[in-house]
Amino acid sequence: MGKITGFMEFQRQEEDHLEPAARLKNYKEFSITLTDAQAKVQGARCMDCGIPFCNTGCPVNNQIPDWNDLVYHGNYRYAVDNLHSTNNFPEFTGRICPAPCEAACTLGINNEPVGIKSIERKIADAGWEHGWIVPQPAAVKTGKKVAIIGSGPAGLAAAQQLGRAGHDVTVFEKNDRVGGLLRYGIPDFKMEKDLIDRRVEQMKAEGVTFRTSTLIGKDFPTTVSNMARDTIFPEDLVKDYDAVIMAGGAEAPRDLPVPGRDLKGVHFAMDFLPQQNRVNAGDKVKDQIKATGKHVIVIGGGDTGSDCVGTSNRHGAASVTQFELMPMPPEQENKPLVWPYWPTKLRTSSSHEEGCERDFAVATKRFEGKGGKVEKIIACRVEWKDGKMTEVANSEFELKADLVLLAMGFVSPVQQVLDAFGVQKDARGNARATTDGDVCYQTSVPKVFTAGDMRRGQSLVVWAIREGRQCARAVDEFLMGSSVLPR
Template sequence: MGKVTGFLEYQRLQEASEAPQSRKKHYKEFVLHLSDADAQIQGARCMDCGIPFCNNGCPVNNIIPDWNDLVYHGNYQEALEVLHSTNNFPEFTGRICPAPCEAACTLGINNDPVGIKSIEHFIIDKGWENGWVVPQAPAVKTGKKVAVVGAGPAGMAAAQQLARAGHDVTVFEKNDRVGGLLRYGIPDFKLEKSHIDRRVEQMKAEGVTFRTGVFVGKDFTPNVYNWAKETISPDQLKKDFDAIVISGGAEQPRDLPVPGRELKGVHFAMEFLPLQNKVNAGDKVKDQIMATGKHVVVIGGGDTGSDCVGTSNRHGAAAVTQFELLPQPPEQENKPLVWPYWPTKLRTSSSHEEGCERDWAVATKRLEGKNGKVEKLIAVRVEWKDGKMVEVPNSEFEIKADLVLLAMGFVSPVQQVLDAFGIDKDARGNAKATTDGDGCYQTSVDKVFAAGDMRRGQSLVVWAIREGRQCARAVDEFLMGSSVLPR
């Protein structure tokens, strides 16, 4: 490393951000990337640890020590090349990835880990600012045609890799814009959609064709996840293309089967969040679900719940409360016990900082209201005994609730698509396909592959990118007999 003693001399620096009360007034990103000088100092903190566990902690196996060292020396363009060698879209991960690489950082054993995510954010923004991110069109075309179903991060990564290998790639997306849950799910204040748009333009220049508003399957049902205007059958795709990649997201939300679930004002998070994305994009939305002036209760303590909190605050909610079924995690993890794995600890998001009451070990008993509209939530405290969750006696309480948002995760991909193709599924309803050996990422249907949430279930954007890249290599090998694409 360029600065062998850097980890002893410098402290971790957080990225600067706009104050909570100010940023609640808009939907723009509010986190600033590091300055050149700060990025170099943060790169210098990367120690010569011998075994870089951060590489394995990162699902796309980013070559983190190398680009940290390059940033320290001011070689930003070369750092970008190293970063892009493993990650197609670092502007996505540099903003919304929870950074499992940092949890695996060797320095993190007894100190603050290297600010890997902030350095990644810096590198890619520097690349776009200086015009270093350019199309990489293939020198030779193969004449093979590949269909990619689903334009989220897995589908985008697979499509870009396959196009660069010389194949003619067409991406089919049921929504009116490309991006999947990055577009309609992640709030704009965490990821402005211009980042997706400029990648789409790059991919078009590389030869990728995008067809939006097209649903692939049968029994098309318009809903908040699906604004398709056209339907194509799997049989037609199999006839027109040499290989097909199924890369849709895990969009089947976990429901809350309690009395009062049918009341108006009770919605899935993904009925609430995408509509605000569309409004931010300039669309006119009829009957948008608004939190303005309401007492909002968010059920679910994960990232989706946090996104509901941030959006509700921007709507001008009267109050926002977030419930989590599990006990409150410790403020600090037990590093000797869990390192280099992802630790369980209390995490406070930027949305929580903007205003939110949080409560743990709470289960919803029922929802009550008048004239068919929810007015309050009845809950009970729970505890774990002998491996089971039990109610705490005499702990029932109620809370005012004008809007209840269910953010308890997702159980499976859309079954309509898998059923239409006739793909074998695993016990969780995902497409059954292995990730190693002969036929990796191949489904039970000839020349049909699966990647991302469609194969592994609900996961992180960085896992989607990894699966898209690996699936692209598998498709290339299937079509050509061998592949030079990185795995």
């Protein structure tokens, strides 16, 4: 450990941010990476406790006390190597992961946890700044070919691991750019897309091939099929490759079937957010959904809803209100009850700080408007008893609404892909595959594997990276009989 008494001497150091008035003028990242001195102090706070719960709280099992100590001693070169031994893309997770590792930090029992996420970002940024993150092409090629469907974090992690194992890897992406939901689901002000681009260049130098604007499957809606220039049938993919990994995201949004849902101005969040990302990338988007001068209602209290709030404020919305169906959580969790698990507590994001009214235990009853366009939302208060929701009597109210964004999560991956491959599905519509047994991550169809959201449902970027890495090892074992790739 860096300093034996550091956890008693130093307080948690948060990353600095630009003030809302400054950051609302553009879509650039506004969090400022820790300085060397700040990172040293945070590293000193790590107790190197006997059982580091942070390691198991982290889905990729980052060796957190190890690189905390390395940062405390200023040894960033070894910290970069240590971090990459468990996580292919720490600059992604250092920005957008909710940090379950910090919830599991032993220091967090009676103090503020170590700023693990900010240290991770510091290490990753230092690696790129000093040129330590370079391509690692395989010394020997195996002659085996692997196809990966989806270029989100699960697909990219699997591709990089398998490419470094010597396999010829091709990643297929339906969008025009690589990155999946990293590219078109997360606003640039949370993670700028040049971070993806430089990783793609690294992977290309390692021998990975990317084919964008390519659909795998059939019977897609017109809105999806119009995105791609090529379509490949699954049977051809299985025939031409030695193994296939389905690693797409959970992209089927949860709808809100209430009267007035078909009015103009009511949109899914994932119709709204990707458009702004495309504009930021220099594309021209016809009939872009804009919040400028509008009264915006965001339905859904999670991260996607928060992203809608931040983007609406940058558009110059007249007002932004966010509804959540569940009751308002406590401002402080009951640590003795929940530690080291992820706690339920009120979380105020940077987007909320930029301007937003938040309301809890609210259900939408209907949308109303004129001329086919939404003008207001009719909602009511609800209460929860014994896990059941009931409407509070005489609690109905209405709010002006020029734009309604539905951000209530995702129910499953794209079913057309799973159906085209003919794989068995679980009760939630995900591809069925186990993470233990003789062949992990393999579906009911020979040679076809799955990882990430397509297997486990909507989840975190860090879980996608974990599953992509583990699936890569399973595929390597399947092709070669054994594997030296880490799990």
